[in-house]
Amino acid sequence: MINNIKIGAVIILTSLLFYSCSKIDNYSPPNASISGALLDVSTNDTVPTTNNTNAFGFNYPDGVLNVYQQHYSATASSAQGTSYSQNGTYTNNSIFAGTYKAIPVGAFYADTAVLVVDGQTRHDFKVAPFVKVTMQITAVTNASITISYQVKGNDPLQSVTEAAAWLSPSAGVNRFSWYGSNFNPVDNSTYRDDHTGLSGDASFTRVFTKLQANTTYYLRAGGLAAGKNPQNYWNYSKVYQVQTRAN
Structure with missing residues:
Protein backbone atom coordinates (compact mmCIF):
# COMPACT_ATOMS: atom_id res chain seq x y z
CA MET A 1 0.00 0.00 0.00
CA ILE A 2 2.75 2.44 0.98
CA ASN A 3 4.69 1.59 -2.19
CA ASN A 4 1.58 2.24 -4.29
CA ILE A 5 1.21 5.67 -2.67
CA LYS A 6 4.88 6.46 -3.38
CA ILE A 7 4.54 5.36 -7.01
CA GLY A 8 1.40 7.47 -7.39
CA ALA A 9 3.15 10.52 -5.92
CA VAL A 10 6.07 10.08 -8.33
CA ILE A 11 3.68 9.86 -11.28
CA ILE A 12 1.86 13.02 -10.18
CA LEU A 13 5.08 14.96 -9.65
CA THR A 14 6.44 13.79 -13.00
CA SER A 15 3.24 14.85 -14.72
CA LEU A 16 3.39 18.27 -13.10
CA LEU A 17 7.00 18.65 -14.16
CA PHE A 18 6.25 17.79 -17.77
CA TYR A 19 3.22 20.11 -17.71
CA SER A 20 5.33 22.91 -16.30
CA CYS A 21 8.03 22.39 -18.92
CA SER A 22 5.48 22.29 -21.72
CA LYS A 23 4.01 25.56 -20.50
CA ILE A 24 7.47 27.17 -20.50
CA ASP A 25 8.35 25.77 -23.91
CA ASN A 26 5.05 26.96 -25.37
CA TYR A 27 5.76 30.65 -24.74
CA SER A 28 6.16 32.48 -28.04
CA PRO A 29 9.68 33.72 -28.81
CA PRO A 30 10.35 37.38 -29.67
CA ASN A 31 8.54 38.10 -32.92
CA ALA A 32 9.73 41.55 -34.00
CA SER A 33 12.82 43.63 -34.68
CA ILE A 34 13.92 47.25 -34.57
CA SER A 35 16.74 48.86 -36.51
CA GLY A 36 17.92 52.27 -37.54
CA ALA A 37 20.73 54.80 -37.33
CA LEU A 38 22.06 57.71 -35.32
CA LEU A 39 21.84 60.70 -37.66
CA ASP A 40 23.53 64.05 -37.15
CA VAL A 41 20.72 66.58 -36.71
CA SER A 42 22.67 69.23 -38.64
CA THR A 43 23.99 67.15 -41.56
CA ASN A 44 21.83 63.99 -41.59
CA ASP A 45 25.05 61.95 -41.79
CA THR A 46 25.38 58.78 -39.73
CA VAL A 47 27.23 59.41 -36.46
CA PRO A 48 30.01 56.82 -35.92
CA THR A 49 30.33 55.22 -32.49
CA THR A 50 31.53 51.89 -31.05
CA ASN A 51 30.08 48.45 -30.75
CA ASN A 52 29.82 46.47 -27.52
CA THR A 53 33.43 45.67 -26.60
CA ASN A 54 32.91 44.38 -23.05
CA ALA A 55 36.23 46.05 -22.27
CA PHE A 56 37.31 46.82 -18.73
CA GLY A 57 33.97 45.61 -17.36
CA PHE A 58 31.87 48.02 -19.42
CA ASN A 59 29.10 46.39 -21.44
CA TYR A 60 28.51 49.51 -23.52
CA PRO A 61 31.61 51.69 -23.17
CA ASP A 62 30.51 54.52 -25.46
CA GLY A 63 26.74 54.35 -25.35
CA VAL A 64 23.70 52.13 -25.78
CA LEU A 65 20.13 52.28 -27.01
CA ASN A 66 17.91 51.52 -24.00
CA VAL A 67 14.35 50.42 -24.72
CA TYR A 68 11.64 50.01 -22.07
CA GLN A 69 8.48 48.09 -22.89
CA GLN A 70 5.38 50.07 -21.91
CA HIS A 71 2.11 48.79 -20.37
CA TYR A 72 3.63 45.34 -19.91
CA SER A 73 2.90 45.14 -16.19
CA ALA A 74 1.99 47.29 -13.21
CA THR A 75 5.69 48.06 -12.72
CA ALA A 76 8.02 49.61 -15.26
CA SER A 77 10.04 47.14 -17.29
CA SER A 78 13.80 47.12 -17.01
CA ALA A 79 15.88 48.43 -19.89
CA GLN A 80 16.80 46.18 -22.78
CA GLY A 81 20.12 47.40 -24.13
CA THR A 82 20.97 47.35 -27.82
CA SER A 83 24.56 47.95 -28.89
CA TYR A 84 25.44 50.36 -31.67
CA SER A 85 27.58 49.30 -34.60
CA GLN A 86 30.75 51.24 -35.38
CA ASN A 87 29.05 52.97 -38.30
CA GLY A 88 26.32 54.38 -36.05
CA THR A 89 23.55 51.92 -36.84
CA TYR A 90 21.74 49.47 -34.55
CA THR A 91 19.70 46.27 -34.92
CA ASN A 92 17.75 44.22 -32.39
CA ASN A 93 16.23 41.07 -33.88
CA SER A 94 15.01 39.69 -30.56
CA ILE A 95 12.23 41.92 -29.31
CA PHE A 96 8.52 41.40 -28.70
CA ALA A 97 5.92 43.42 -30.56
CA GLY A 98 4.63 46.23 -28.38
CA THR A 99 5.12 49.84 -27.41
CA TYR A 100 8.54 50.94 -26.16
CA LYS A 101 10.17 54.05 -24.79
CA ALA A 102 13.54 54.30 -26.52
CA ILE A 103 16.41 56.35 -25.06
CA PRO A 104 19.63 56.60 -27.11
CA VAL A 105 22.61 57.17 -24.81
CA GLY A 106 26.10 58.20 -25.91
CA ALA A 107 28.38 61.13 -26.73
CA PHE A 108 25.52 63.19 -28.10
CA TYR A 109 22.28 64.96 -27.25
CA ALA A 110 19.17 63.05 -28.30
CA ASP A 111 15.45 63.00 -27.69
CA THR A 112 13.50 60.09 -26.24
CA ALA A 113 11.15 58.34 -28.68
CA VAL A 114 8.06 56.17 -28.26
CA LEU A 115 8.20 53.28 -30.72
CA VAL A 116 5.34 51.02 -31.75
CA VAL A 117 7.18 47.85 -32.69
CA ASP A 118 5.40 45.40 -34.97
CA GLY A 119 7.25 43.15 -37.38
CA GLN A 120 10.35 44.81 -38.82
CA THR A 121 10.32 48.35 -37.43
CA ARG A 122 12.81 51.07 -38.36
CA HIS A 123 13.50 54.28 -36.49
CA ASP A 124 16.37 56.74 -36.97
CA PHE A 125 17.38 59.01 -34.09
CA LYS A 126 18.44 62.60 -34.73
CA VAL A 127 21.38 63.37 -32.45
CA ALA A 128 23.80 66.25 -31.84
CA PRO A 129 27.35 64.89 -31.22
CA PHE A 130 29.45 66.46 -28.46
CA VAL A 131 32.53 66.46 -30.73
CA LYS A 132 32.95 66.30 -34.50
CA VAL A 133 35.88 64.05 -35.44
CA THR A 134 37.34 63.80 -38.94
CA MET A 135 40.37 61.93 -40.23
CA GLN A 136 42.31 61.64 -43.50
CA ILE A 137 44.86 59.13 -44.79
CA THR A 138 47.69 61.22 -46.24
CA ALA A 139 50.43 58.71 -47.10
CA VAL A 140 50.97 54.94 -47.28
CA THR A 141 54.23 53.00 -47.67
CA ASN A 142 55.15 49.34 -47.22
CA ALA A 143 55.82 49.91 -43.50
CA SER A 144 53.90 53.04 -42.50
CA ILE A 145 50.59 54.88 -42.69
CA THR A 146 50.35 58.64 -42.16
CA ILE A 147 47.14 60.27 -40.99
CA SER A 148 45.85 63.67 -39.99
CA TYR A 149 42.80 64.14 -37.78
CA GLN A 150 40.76 66.95 -36.30
CA VAL A 151 38.54 67.22 -33.20
CA LYS A 152 36.10 70.10 -32.88
CA GLY A 153 33.60 70.82 -30.12
CA ASN A 154 30.03 70.82 -31.38
CA ASP A 155 28.38 72.54 -28.40
CA PRO A 156 29.40 75.51 -26.19
CA LEU A 157 29.03 73.33 -23.10
CA GLN A 158 31.30 70.57 -24.46
CA SER A 159 35.01 71.37 -24.69
CA VAL A 160 37.45 68.83 -26.15
CA THR A 161 39.86 67.56 -23.48
CA GLU A 162 41.43 64.53 -25.18
CA ALA A 163 42.04 63.30 -28.71
CA ALA A 164 43.49 60.07 -30.00
CA ALA A 165 43.90 57.85 -33.04
CA TRP A 166 44.32 54.10 -33.22
CA LEU A 167 45.55 51.46 -35.65
CA SER A 168 44.54 47.80 -35.50
CA PRO A 169 44.63 44.69 -37.70
CA SER A 170 41.01 44.15 -36.61
CA ALA A 171 38.02 46.02 -38.03
CA GLY A 172 36.75 46.54 -34.49
CA VAL A 173 38.95 49.48 -33.59
CA ASN A 174 38.20 52.04 -30.87
CA ARG A 175 39.76 53.49 -27.73
CA PHE A 176 40.05 50.03 -26.13
CA SER A 177 41.86 48.35 -29.01
CA TRP A 178 45.16 49.02 -30.70
CA TYR A 179 47.87 46.95 -32.25
CA GLY A 180 50.96 45.88 -30.36
CA SER A 181 52.10 47.20 -27.01
CA ASN A 182 50.22 50.17 -25.57
CA PHE A 183 53.49 51.68 -24.41
CA ASN A 184 56.73 52.23 -26.28
CA PRO A 185 59.63 53.99 -24.51
CA VAL A 186 60.64 55.79 -27.72
CA ASP A 187 57.43 57.40 -28.92
CA ASN A 188 55.12 56.62 -25.95
CA SER A 189 52.86 54.50 -28.12
CA THR A 190 53.69 52.68 -31.32
CA TYR A 191 50.14 52.14 -32.54
CA ARG A 192 48.19 54.76 -30.62
CA ASP A 193 48.41 58.54 -30.81
CA ASP A 194 47.02 60.15 -27.64
CA HIS A 195 46.81 63.81 -26.58
CA THR A 196 45.44 64.70 -23.15
CA GLY A 197 44.87 67.94 -21.30
CA LEU A 198 43.42 69.77 -24.31
CA SER A 199 41.31 72.88 -23.85
CA GLY A 200 39.47 73.02 -27.14
CA ASP A 201 39.61 72.17 -30.84
CA ALA A 202 42.81 70.62 -32.14
CA SER A 203 44.45 68.93 -35.13
CA PHE A 204 47.19 66.32 -35.20
CA THR A 205 49.34 64.34 -37.62
CA ARG A 206 50.65 60.87 -36.93
CA VAL A 207 52.89 58.39 -38.74
CA PHE A 208 52.22 54.78 -37.69
CA THR A 209 55.44 52.85 -38.30
CA LYS A 210 56.83 49.30 -38.04
CA LEU A 211 53.90 47.89 -40.05
CA GLN A 212 53.88 44.76 -42.19
CA ALA A 213 54.02 45.12 -45.96
CA ASN A 214 50.96 44.27 -48.07
CA THR A 215 48.79 44.05 -44.95
CA THR A 216 45.34 45.48 -44.20
CA TYR A 217 44.96 47.76 -41.19
CA TYR A 218 42.03 49.67 -39.74
CA LEU A 219 42.34 53.20 -38.37
CA ARG A 220 40.11 55.76 -36.74
CA ALA A 221 40.32 58.84 -34.52
CA GLY A 222 38.30 59.97 -31.51
CA GLY A 223 37.69 62.85 -29.16
CA LEU A 224 36.53 63.19 -25.55
CA ALA A 225 34.44 66.14 -24.37
CA ALA A 226 34.27 67.48 -20.83
CA GLY A 227 30.91 68.89 -19.86
CA LYS A 228 27.69 67.04 -19.27
CA ASN A 229 29.39 63.74 -20.06
CA PRO A 230 29.75 61.89 -16.72
CA GLN A 231 30.29 58.50 -18.40
CA ASN A 232 33.19 59.89 -20.47
CA TYR A 233 31.69 58.72 -23.75
CA TRP A 234 33.88 59.30 -26.82
CA ASN A 235 33.01 60.55 -30.29
CA TYR A 236 34.68 58.94 -33.31
CA SER A 237 35.54 59.33 -36.95
CA LYS A 238 34.53 56.62 -39.35
CA ASN A 247 57.84 45.35 -50.78
Missing part, protein backbone atom coordinates in the same frame (compact mmCIF):
# COMPACT_ATOMS: atom_id res chain seq x y z
CA VAL A 239 36.81 53.57 -39.65
CA TYR A 240 39.33 53.59 -42.51
CA GLN A 241 40.58 50.37 -44.10
CA VAL A 242 44.10 50.75 -45.51
CA GLN A 243 46.49 48.25 -47.09
CA THR A 244 50.21 48.89 -46.90
CA ARG A 245 52.22 48.66 -50.09
CA ALA A 246 54.06 45.51 -51.14
Whole structure:
Protein backbone atom coordinates (compact mmCIF):
# COMPACT_ATOMS: atom_id res chain seq x y z
CA MET A 1 0.00 0.00 0.00
CA ILE A 2 2.75 2.44 0.98
CA ASN A 3 4.69 1.59 -2.19
CA ASN A 4 1.58 2.24 -4.29
CA ILE A 5 1.21 5.67 -2.67
CA LYS A 6 4.88 6.46 -3.38
CA ILE A 7 4.54 5.36 -7.01
CA GLY A 8 1.40 7.47 -7.39
CA ALA A 9 3.15 10.52 -5.92
CA VAL A 10 6.07 10.08 -8.33
CA ILE A 11 3.68 9.86 -11.28
CA ILE A 12 1.86 13.02 -10.18
CA LEU A 13 5.08 14.96 -9.65
CA THR A 14 6.44 13.79 -13.00
CA SER A 15 3.24 14.85 -14.72
CA LEU A 16 3.39 18.27 -13.10
CA LEU A 17 7.00 18.65 -14.16
CA PHE A 18 6.25 17.79 -17.77
CA TYR A 19 3.22 20.11 -17.71
CA SER A 20 5.33 22.91 -16.30
CA CYS A 21 8.03 22.39 -18.92
CA SER A 22 5.48 22.29 -21.72
CA LYS A 23 4.01 25.56 -20.50
CA ILE A 24 7.47 27.17 -20.50
CA ASP A 25 8.35 25.77 -23.91
CA ASN A 26 5.05 26.96 -25.37
CA TYR A 27 5.76 30.65 -24.74
CA SER A 28 6.16 32.48 -28.04
CA PRO A 29 9.68 33.72 -28.81
CA PRO A 30 10.35 37.38 -29.67
CA ASN A 31 8.54 38.10 -32.92
CA ALA A 32 9.73 41.55 -34.00
CA SER A 33 12.82 43.63 -34.68
CA ILE A 34 13.92 47.25 -34.57
CA SER A 35 16.74 48.86 -36.51
CA GLY A 36 17.92 52.27 -37.54
CA ALA A 37 20.73 54.80 -37.33
CA LEU A 38 22.06 57.71 -35.32
CA LEU A 39 21.84 60.70 -37.66
CA ASP A 40 23.53 64.05 -37.15
CA VAL A 41 20.72 66.58 -36.71
CA SER A 42 22.67 69.23 -38.64
CA THR A 43 23.99 67.15 -41.56
CA ASN A 44 21.83 63.99 -41.59
CA ASP A 45 25.05 61.95 -41.79
CA THR A 46 25.38 58.78 -39.73
CA VAL A 47 27.23 59.41 -36.46
CA PRO A 48 30.01 56.82 -35.92
CA THR A 49 30.33 55.22 -32.49
CA THR A 50 31.53 51.89 -31.05
CA ASN A 51 30.08 48.45 -30.75
CA ASN A 52 29.82 46.47 -27.52
CA THR A 53 33.43 45.67 -26.60
CA ASN A 54 32.91 44.38 -23.05
CA ALA A 55 36.23 46.05 -22.27
CA PHE A 56 37.31 46.82 -18.73
CA GLY A 57 33.97 45.61 -17.36
CA PHE A 58 31.87 48.02 -19.42
CA ASN A 59 29.10 46.39 -21.44
CA TYR A 60 28.51 49.51 -23.52
CA PRO A 61 31.61 51.69 -23.17
CA ASP A 62 30.51 54.52 -25.46
CA GLY A 63 26.74 54.35 -25.35
CA VAL A 64 23.70 52.13 -25.78
CA LEU A 65 20.13 52.28 -27.01
CA ASN A 66 17.91 51.52 -24.00
CA VAL A 67 14.35 50.42 -24.72
CA TYR A 68 11.64 50.01 -22.07
CA GLN A 69 8.48 48.09 -22.89
CA GLN A 70 5.38 50.07 -21.91
CA HIS A 71 2.11 48.79 -20.37
CA TYR A 72 3.63 45.34 -19.91
CA SER A 73 2.90 45.14 -16.19
CA ALA A 74 1.99 47.29 -13.21
CA THR A 75 5.69 48.06 -12.72
CA ALA A 76 8.02 49.61 -15.26
CA SER A 77 10.04 47.14 -17.29
CA SER A 78 13.80 47.12 -17.01
CA ALA A 79 15.88 48.43 -19.89
CA GLN A 80 16.80 46.18 -22.78
CA GLY A 81 20.12 47.40 -24.13
CA THR A 82 20.97 47.35 -27.82
CA SER A 83 24.56 47.95 -28.89
CA TYR A 84 25.44 50.36 -31.67
CA SER A 85 27.58 49.30 -34.60
CA GLN A 86 30.75 51.24 -35.38
CA ASN A 87 29.05 52.97 -38.30
CA GLY A 88 26.32 54.38 -36.05
CA THR A 89 23.55 51.92 -36.84
CA TYR A 90 21.74 49.47 -34.55
CA THR A 91 19.70 46.27 -34.92
CA ASN A 92 17.75 44.22 -32.39
CA ASN A 93 16.23 41.07 -33.88
CA SER A 94 15.01 39.69 -30.56
CA ILE A 95 12.23 41.92 -29.31
CA PHE A 96 8.52 41.40 -28.70
CA ALA A 97 5.92 43.42 -30.56
CA GLY A 98 4.63 46.23 -28.38
CA THR A 99 5.12 49.84 -27.41
CA TYR A 100 8.54 50.94 -26.16
CA LYS A 101 10.17 54.05 -24.79
CA ALA A 102 13.54 54.30 -26.52
CA ILE A 103 16.41 56.35 -25.06
CA PRO A 104 19.63 56.60 -27.11
CA VAL A 105 22.61 57.17 -24.81
CA GLY A 106 26.10 58.20 -25.91
CA ALA A 107 28.38 61.13 -26.73
CA PHE A 108 25.52 63.19 -28.10
CA TYR A 109 22.28 64.96 -27.25
CA ALA A 110 19.17 63.05 -28.30
CA ASP A 111 15.45 63.00 -27.69
CA THR A 112 13.50 60.09 -26.24
CA ALA A 113 11.15 58.34 -28.68
CA VAL A 114 8.06 56.17 -28.26
CA LEU A 115 8.20 53.28 -30.72
CA VAL A 116 5.34 51.02 -31.75
CA VAL A 117 7.18 47.85 -32.69
CA ASP A 118 5.40 45.40 -34.97
CA GLY A 119 7.25 43.15 -37.38
CA GLN A 120 10.35 44.81 -38.82
CA THR A 121 10.32 48.35 -37.43
CA ARG A 122 12.81 51.07 -38.36
CA HIS A 123 13.50 54.28 -36.49
CA ASP A 124 16.37 56.74 -36.97
CA PHE A 125 17.38 59.01 -34.09
CA LYS A 126 18.44 62.60 -34.73
CA VAL A 127 21.38 63.37 -32.45
CA ALA A 128 23.80 66.25 -31.84
CA PRO A 129 27.35 64.89 -31.22
CA PHE A 130 29.45 66.46 -28.46
CA VAL A 131 32.53 66.46 -30.73
CA LYS A 132 32.95 66.30 -34.50
CA VAL A 133 35.88 64.05 -35.44
CA THR A 134 37.34 63.80 -38.94
CA MET A 135 40.37 61.93 -40.23
CA GLN A 136 42.31 61.64 -43.50
CA ILE A 137 44.86 59.13 -44.79
CA THR A 138 47.69 61.22 -46.24
CA ALA A 139 50.43 58.71 -47.10
CA VAL A 140 50.97 54.94 -47.28
CA THR A 141 54.23 53.00 -47.67
CA ASN A 142 55.15 49.34 -47.22
CA ALA A 143 55.82 49.91 -43.50
CA SER A 144 53.90 53.04 -42.50
CA ILE A 145 50.59 54.88 -42.69
CA THR A 146 50.35 58.64 -42.16
CA ILE A 147 47.14 60.27 -40.99
CA SER A 148 45.85 63.67 -39.99
CA TYR A 149 42.80 64.14 -37.78
CA GLN A 150 40.76 66.95 -36.30
CA VAL A 151 38.54 67.22 -33.20
CA LYS A 152 36.10 70.10 -32.88
CA GLY A 153 33.60 70.82 -30.12
CA ASN A 154 30.03 70.82 -31.38
CA ASP A 155 28.38 72.54 -28.40
CA PRO A 156 29.40 75.51 -26.19
CA LEU A 157 29.03 73.33 -23.10
CA GLN A 158 31.30 70.57 -24.46
CA SER A 159 35.01 71.37 -24.69
CA VAL A 160 37.45 68.83 -26.15
CA THR A 161 39.86 67.56 -23.48
CA GLU A 162 41.43 64.53 -25.18
CA ALA A 163 42.04 63.30 -28.71
CA ALA A 164 43.49 60.07 -30.00
CA ALA A 165 43.90 57.85 -33.04
CA TRP A 166 44.32 54.10 -33.22
CA LEU A 167 45.55 51.46 -35.65
CA SER A 168 44.54 47.80 -35.50
CA PRO A 169 44.63 44.69 -37.70
CA SER A 170 41.01 44.15 -36.61
CA ALA A 171 38.02 46.02 -38.03
CA GLY A 172 36.75 46.54 -34.49
CA VAL A 173 38.95 49.48 -33.59
CA ASN A 174 38.20 52.04 -30.87
CA ARG A 175 39.76 53.49 -27.73
CA PHE A 176 40.05 50.03 -26.13
CA SER A 177 41.86 48.35 -29.01
CA TRP A 178 45.16 49.02 -30.70
CA TYR A 179 47.87 46.95 -32.25
CA GLY A 180 50.96 45.88 -30.36
CA SER A 181 52.10 47.20 -27.01
CA ASN A 182 50.22 50.17 -25.57
CA PHE A 183 53.49 51.68 -24.41
CA ASN A 184 56.73 52.23 -26.28
CA PRO A 185 59.63 53.99 -24.51
CA VAL A 186 60.64 55.79 -27.72
CA ASP A 187 57.43 57.40 -28.92
CA ASN A 188 55.12 56.62 -25.95
CA SER A 189 52.86 54.50 -28.12
CA THR A 190 53.69 52.68 -31.32
CA TYR A 191 50.14 52.14 -32.54
CA ARG A 192 48.19 54.76 -30.62
CA ASP A 193 48.41 58.54 -30.81
CA ASP A 194 47.02 60.15 -27.64
CA HIS A 195 46.81 63.81 -26.58
CA THR A 196 45.44 64.70 -23.15
CA GLY A 197 44.87 67.94 -21.30
CA LEU A 198 43.42 69.77 -24.31
CA SER A 199 41.31 72.88 -23.85
CA GLY A 200 39.47 73.02 -27.14
CA ASP A 201 39.61 72.17 -30.84
CA ALA A 202 42.81 70.62 -32.14
CA SER A 203 44.45 68.93 -35.13
CA PHE A 204 47.19 66.32 -35.20
CA THR A 205 49.34 64.34 -37.62
CA ARG A 206 50.65 60.87 -36.93
CA VAL A 207 52.89 58.39 -38.74
CA PHE A 208 52.22 54.78 -37.69
CA THR A 209 55.44 52.85 -38.30
CA LYS A 210 56.83 49.30 -38.04
CA LEU A 211 53.90 47.89 -40.05
CA GLN A 212 53.88 44.76 -42.19
CA ALA A 213 54.02 45.12 -45.96
CA ASN A 214 50.96 44.27 -48.07
CA THR A 215 48.79 44.05 -44.95
CA THR A 216 45.34 45.48 -44.20
CA TYR A 217 44.96 47.76 -41.19
CA TYR A 218 42.03 49.67 -39.74
CA LEU A 219 42.34 53.20 -38.37
CA ARG A 220 40.11 55.76 -36.74
CA ALA A 221 40.32 58.84 -34.52
CA GLY A 222 38.30 59.97 -31.51
CA GLY A 223 37.69 62.85 -29.16
CA LEU A 224 36.53 63.19 -25.55
CA ALA A 225 34.44 66.14 -24.37
CA ALA A 226 34.27 67.48 -20.83
CA GLY A 227 30.91 68.89 -19.86
CA LYS A 228 27.69 67.04 -19.27
CA ASN A 229 29.39 63.74 -20.06
CA PRO A 230 29.75 61.89 -16.72
CA GLN A 231 30.29 58.50 -18.40
CA ASN A 232 33.19 59.89 -20.47
CA TYR A 233 31.69 58.72 -23.75
CA TRP A 234 33.88 59.30 -26.82
CA ASN A 235 33.01 60.55 -30.29
CA TYR A 236 34.68 58.94 -33.31
CA SER A 237 35.54 59.33 -36.95
CA LYS A 238 34.53 56.62 -39.35
CA VAL A 239 36.81 53.57 -39.65
CA TYR A 240 39.33 53.59 -42.51
CA GLN A 241 40.58 50.37 -44.10
CA VAL A 242 44.10 50.75 -45.51
CA GLN A 243 46.49 48.25 -47.09
CA THR A 244 50.21 48.89 -46.90
CA ARG A 245 52.22 48.66 -50.09
CA ALA A 246 54.06 45.51 -51.14
CA ASN A 247 57.84 45.35 -50.78
